[in-house]
Amino acid sequence: MARDAKKSSAAKKGPKVVPAPAPSAPPKFKAVVTHSDELPLDKELLLSMHDTMVKARVLEERLIAMYKTGHGYFWIGGPGEEAFNVPLGLLIKKGAGPAFDYLHFHYRQSATLLAMGEDPIGALRQMKNTASDPYSGGRNFAGHFSKKDWNIVPVSSPIEVQYGMAPGTALVQKRFGGDGISIVTGGDAGTAEGDFASCLVWSSRKDQELPVLIIVTNNRWGISTPFDQVQGVERISDRGVAFGMRTKTIDGNDPISAYLELKEAFEYVRTERKPYLVEARVSRLYGHSSASGANFATSEDDCIPLFEARLEKAGLLSKAQAKAIREKYTEELAEMARQVKEEPFPEPSTIWDHVFHGEQGKDPLGE
Amino acid sequence: MANMAQAVRMALHYAEENLGVTDIFGEDVGAPLGGVFTCTQGLKTTWNSPLDERGIISMAMGIALAGGRPIAEIQFCDYIFNTIDLLKLAGNTHWASNGQWNLPMVVMTPVGSGIRGSIYHSHSFDASATHIPGWKIVMPSTPLDAYGLLIAACKETNPVMFLIPKALMRIRGAELIPGEPGEDKALSKMIDAPLGDRSKWQAQWPVLEDPGIQIGKAKIVRAGSQVTVVSYGRTLPLCAAAAEKLAGEGVDAEVIDLRSLWPYDWDAIKASIEKTGRVLFVNEDTEVTNFGEHLVRRTAEQLFFKLLAPPKLLAGKFVPGIGLADPLEMASVPQQHDVEKSIRELIAIQP
Numbered sequence: 001m002a003r004d005a006k007k008s009s010a011a012k013k014g015p016k017v018v019p020a021p022a023p024s025a026p027p028k029f030k031a032v033v034t035h036s037d038e039l040p041l042d043k044e045l046l047l048s049m050h051d052t053m054v055k056a057r058v059l060e061e062r063l064i065a066m067y068k069t070g071h072g073y074f075w076i077g078g079p080g081e082e083a084f085n086v087p088l089g090l091l092i093k094k095g096a097g098p099a100f101d102y103l104h105f106h107y108r109q110s111a112t113l114l115a116m117g118e119d120p121i122g123a124l125r126q127m128k129n130t131a132s133d134p135y136s137g138g139r140n141f142a143g144h145f146s147k148k149d150w151n152i153v154p155v156s157s158p159i160e161v162q163y164g165m166a167p168g169t170a171l172v173q174k175r176f177g178g179d180g181i182s183i184v185t186g187g188d189a190g191t192a193e194g195d196f197a198s199c200l201v202w203s204s205r206k207d208q209e210l211p212v213l214i215i216v217t218n219n220r221w222g223i224s225t226p227f228d229q230v231q232g233v234e235r236i237s238d239r240g241v242a243f244g245m246r247t248k249t250i251d252g253n254d255p256i257s258a259y260l261e262l263k264e265a266f267e268y269v270r271t272e273r274k275p276y277l278v279e280a281r282v283s284r285l286y287g288h289s290s291a292s293g294a295n296f297a298t299s300e301d302d303c304i305p306l307f308e309a310r311l312e313k314a315g316l317l318s319k320a321q322a323k324a325i326r327e328k329y330t331e332e333l334a335e336m337a338r339q340v341k342e343e344p345f346p347e348p349s350t351i352w353d354h355v356f357h358g359e360q361g362k363d364p365l366g367e
Numbered sequence: 368m369a370n371m372a373q374a375v376r377m378a379l380h381y382a383e384e385n386l387g388v389t390d391i392f393g394e395d396v397g398a399p400l401g402g403v404f405t406c407t408q409g410l411k412t413t414w415n416s417p418l419d420e421r422g423i424i425s426m427a428m429g430i431a432l433a434g435g436r437p438i439a440e441i442q443f444c445d446y447i448f449n450t451i452d453l454l455k456l457a458g459n460t461h462w463a464s465n466g467q468w469n470l471p472m473v474v475m476t477p478v479g480s481g482i483r484g485s486i487y488h489s490h491s492f493d494a495s496a497t498h499i500p501g502w503k504i505v506m507p508s509t510p511l512d513a514y515g516l517l518i519a520a521c522k523e524t525n526p527v528m529f530l531i532p533k534a535l536m537r538i539r540g541a542e543l544i545p546g547e548p549g550e551d552k553a554l555s556k557m558i559d560a561p562l563g564d565r566s567k568w569q570a571q572w573p574v575l576e577d578p579g580i581q582i583g584k585a586k587i588v589r590a591g592s593q594v595t596v597v598s599y600g601r602t603l604p605l606c607a608a609a610a611e612k613l614a615g616e617g618v619d620a621e622v623i624d625l626r627s628l629w630p631y632d633w634d635a636i637k638a639s640i641e642k643t644g645r646v647l648f649v650n651e652d653t654e655v656t657n658f659g660e661h662l663v664r665r666t667a668e669q670l671f672f673k674l675l676a677p678p679k680l681l682a683g684k685f686v687p688g689i690g691l692a693d694p695l696e697m698a699s700v701p702q703q704h705d706v707e708k709s710i711r712e713l714i715a716i717q718p
Contacts, residue, residue, distance in 0.1 A: 139465060163425075165425045172389075357466075
């Protein structure tokens with residue numbers, strides 16, 4: 001099984017300082033200025049982001065616990081990406097139809113949904129594959145969200161297919177007018193797929209540019225394969241430069257930096273109606289999925305204690321308050337899990353439902 | 368009478384005007400060419416896409432997700448195979464989201480042999496397409512059916528695959544499309560783009576109507592009592608011609624044009640087989656794991672005791688490609704004499 005042991009276990013847990021690479025080692029990532037003592041956002045927003053980050057972490061840890069105790073077949077999710085995914089959710093224009101943002105997510109986006117106001121019990125129901133699963137009715141894996149009321153198109157397991165679809169929703173939005181945009185997320189490994197290139201080509205055609213916010217969360221892993229082993233590009237965001245689009249590589253482990261950088265990117269895409277490629281450097285705290293054990297990776301930066309240290313230093317949040325928030329969500333999620341465990345699975349006969357829109361489900365070969 | 372390319376064009380115009388079609392796109396689909404088979408000349412919502420089949424299918428899915436009504440063309444079905452996982456995704460989007468999302472999109476693509484297209488302009492796609500649940504799949508054999516089925520596809524709220532037998536693209540129909548002028552030259556003058564500079568040309572569309580053809584309904588092309596022949600696309604006219612020829616030898620064959628592969632008209636097939644006791648399924652896709660094999664299986668399972676002879680499939684040879692040389696193509700996919708031979712063999716079997 002793959003283990004997240006890329007970095008030294010002695011990595012500092014304090015504010016992130018990107019060291020100069022040793023002369024013999026290839027340069028990793030260029031430093032980004034983050035994790036400073038200055039907190040240039042409103043106190044309310046800072047505390048709200050922290051609260052949702054903790055809630056999302058507790059949700060993912062509950063999902064993992066459900067998997068490990070036999071209340072789900074498979075776990076995949078986004079613990080470690082909260083500092084990026086929460087600001088992302090806060091900036092989304094939520095609603096149905098082309099006036100609002102279309103969301104082409106991958107399977108690490110639970111924190112974004114919570115930041116948008118989603119009830120976490122839905123994720124538990126999907127993990128337990130109950131009939132009450134609001135995203136897929138017990139048909140799909142954890143983290144495979146779908147919510148038409150909020151333009152969240154169905155998350156699917158094939159890597160990168162969402163990148164090809166985002167220009168399609170964006171085309172409709174550009175014609176529609178307004179400021180709705182299409183947002184697509186995926187990982188670094190998947191950028192090797194042709195669909196990523198398709199997204200760059202189709203969204204940047206001259207005089208036909210499309211309002212797509214193209215996001216790559218770079219955790220430097222594809223299951224067990226290190227990024228450097230399979231791709232030569234240093235900054236994935238540079239891929240967009242060739243297409244004349246605005247690009248940026250940001251620190252996705254710093255919620256303040258992520259919020260400010262994303263805000264700028266959102267505003268650009270909303271107003272200019274052109275694409276913007278953001279690469280966010282993030283951590284992967286529980287491995288790729290349950291297939292690699294779903295154990296905590298001590299070698300990766302954890303955005304939550306990093307953020308809490310800054311909030312504490314600024315006198316905005318005490319250790320006791322942070323602990324209380326975590327305990328509150330732990331208890332809430334545990335209670336939700338107890339409730340979900342009693343809920344029924346879908347009926348076998350429902351396999352025929354929704355094969356075709358507008359038609360009663362039935363066995364087509366039945367007499 | 369319109370040929371199939373003109374019929375497709377008129378259906379697309381009808382769909383633009385009446386059915387809310389927003390985008391007709393693909394490689395060389397827009398002006399000035401209007402499609403390598405001229406199927407998209409003179410339309411108002413056409414545009415040229417990048418040369419990127421996966422991008423084309425993904426784009427259609429995105430447009431449909433956001434409430435548009437796209438018609439995407441893959442220039443030849445030989446180039447659709449690298450989009451298979453996207454076609455699966457389009458087919459499962461409604462199901463996977465437990466009924467939340469649906470994709471009103473049409474993919475049209477020319478299929479099959481008959482133009483000496485060699486290895487990569489002769490593929491069939493019906494066997495592959497019918498392996499993908501969640502799609503409706505239609506394949507006309509006449510211009511009128513092409514017109515009606517494409518209009519039906521554009522009314523659908525589900526993904527529809529419109530397979531166009533390229534060998535029949537220039538064949539004129541025997542039936543008038545509702546609204547088209549009866550005179551071939553008059554129609555051509557109205558809707559065929561001129562050679563040379565087309566920048567100022569605009570199509571003059573006839574006032575068209577919907578013939579009301581339904582997806583899932585077969586058509587009995589020739590009524591008969593002794594043997595049922597079920598086909599679609601390029602091989603359908605071969606079956607009809609074979610049946611006419613054999614009628615002179617006292618063989619009374621019923622020929623059914625399936626028209627829709629999914630859903631398909633089992634009631635029509637069943638009723639015919641119960642009448643004749645003998646059935647031949649004909650198509651030109653490769654014969655191993657062929658859609659006709661499914662029909663043979665269903666016939667064997669459900670109509671076994673009605674049969675006077677084993678159900679038979681005549682399909683393309685299971686070879687990696689269709690060779691360019693005439694004898695190679697002729698030997699690879701069913702021809703009229705193959706159909707005649709198969710019918711004779713079926714008739715000769717006595718229980």
